[in-house]
Amino acid sequence: MEESKNFIHAFVEEDVAPGGRFFGQTVHTRFPPEPNGYLHIGHCKALTIDFGTAEKYAGLCNLRMDDTNPVKEDVEYVDAIQEDIRWLGFSWGDRFFYGSDYFEKTYELAVGLIKRGLAYVCQLSPEAFREHRGDVGVPATSPYRDRPVEESLALFERMRKGEFQEGDMTLRAKIDLASGNFNMRDPVLYRIRFAHHHRQGEKWCVYPMYDFAHPIQDAMEGITHSLCSLEYEDHRPLYDWVIENTDVPSKPRQIEFARLDMNYTVMSKRKLRRLVEEEYVDGWDDPRMPTICGLRRRGYTPASIRNFCERIGVAKTASIVEYSFLEYCLREDLNQNAARAMVVTRPVKLTITNYPGDKSETFYVENNPENEEMGSRPVTFSRELWIEQDDFAALPPKKYNRLYVGNEVRLKAAYIVRCTGFNTDADGNVTEVMAEYDPETRGGNTPDGRKVRGTIHWVDVNNCADVEVRLYDRLFSDPEPDSGDRDFIECLNPDSLKILSGCKAEKALEQVKPHDTFQFLRLGYFTVDSRNSRPGYPVFNRSVALKDSYKPAKRTG
């Protein structure tokens, strides 16, 4: 299969070619999430790149929990992360690791650095540290920089033993206090943290910083290409410094790419966590969340998400991908693989006045018009049906070709009917629509060859499932009111007390499981437009949530 090549692939090929730094070696990548939150679609991009690059070159990709900061991490996330990755379909084989498993080795390497005069224990307090950090053009300083090796060694050992308080001291690399790159101004390698670690328990009270731990973890696992996002470009010199100056078994190469950003959504874990903790949403898997589990609950398929991530490409340009592209990828997949069902979300009764009240017949409707293997389902038809309110118009607008008095329309798979009238209540709301069917058009066919422009969905009043649904507004709405902000529908547990809207659905939908999103395909009648939605739906309070978490899409001009 012809695959496209991105700039990372070009680097990898150069590295494994004769004379390259990894010639003869197996390409080995890793996906290193910090277990401090749930994975979101941005992580899927990284996953696609990490696992995809390895796969493309017949290599391997490890899964590693980057758990070097005990105060932020939790086992709950470790499990959820694995579940989401599995669901997406990526497989790490038996190569599942924890960064914390290398703590002992990392500590040893730090000691080695001290012995060679490349690290020292600094006793600047956090406040003092900030005051000494210098500025643009002004070098940082540390009165402890030239502390004798023996002294640092002893102090570092005592740090580990828990003889000091948090903030009392740190282990710093001795690099360049005047560097324009602040990451090189003698960065902190170890800090004291008296916290319970989700795996190490109370074993440690000194924890390595990401910048020190990560290159070591990569090297320990024999990673060849350490792929990460753009904000780590500034850290690469430090990454390389650690690799060069510690006794590690391999020399991985860090390559950075632009992380995923999408309009109308927030990708910041911190902000997503706020939405969960402050209960703006039901949880990490709320269907409005861009998390993998949220998308799953919302009805997205693994294939659609992965396909999306593959198609957006990999580059170093900070870009904002349009949400419509993700929706396209879902539609593409669903269109091919999803079973169709007729659903009426805002019912109005349609009475076929010339159809006997005691008669009923069964039609078989294909489950997927483009895929016969998916079979068909029986649907009963009788005198009284539910149709969508939008499919009838008392005053039809131009080019409207569904039901209005005098017009013919096809009831999908059943009959052609002609609208003969309608009733309204005291407020003028349409309560019932009347029509007459043409017995010659059984199955929706037109033996006389006449054209019928409109085809609508319907369900049998006497034989349909009530499905309770909940309409969601988008979490982050479109700043342009006319661009078609769409809701989506979630099927609630039938026992749920949260009945927000009744709907009439065909029998087939009885198989819908709680929280299945049974539609998202933009298939005409299945689409609900928020501008027309009735009041009372759980509309997310934008003004509160968006205050500091909404980043409008960039616009030019």
Next chain:
RNA sequence: UGGGAUGUAGCCAAGCGGUAAGGCACCAGACUUUGACUCUGGCAUUCGCAGGUUCGAUCCCUGCCAUCCCAGCCA
């Protein structure tokens, strides 16, 4: 005013000195038992700007402009 990056259509994105791929979105038309799908056509005389080198520059050089990231004992 320091360091690191990036600028190709509304949005992604190929292109690597030989005269601007592809996808999304959008528009027009055909088809259609979902106004969906599918199909056809349209959509950058121009690659942030200005110079320079060259027979020839989106690709090379110089300068400028714009945007993003960096001063956690976070990752």
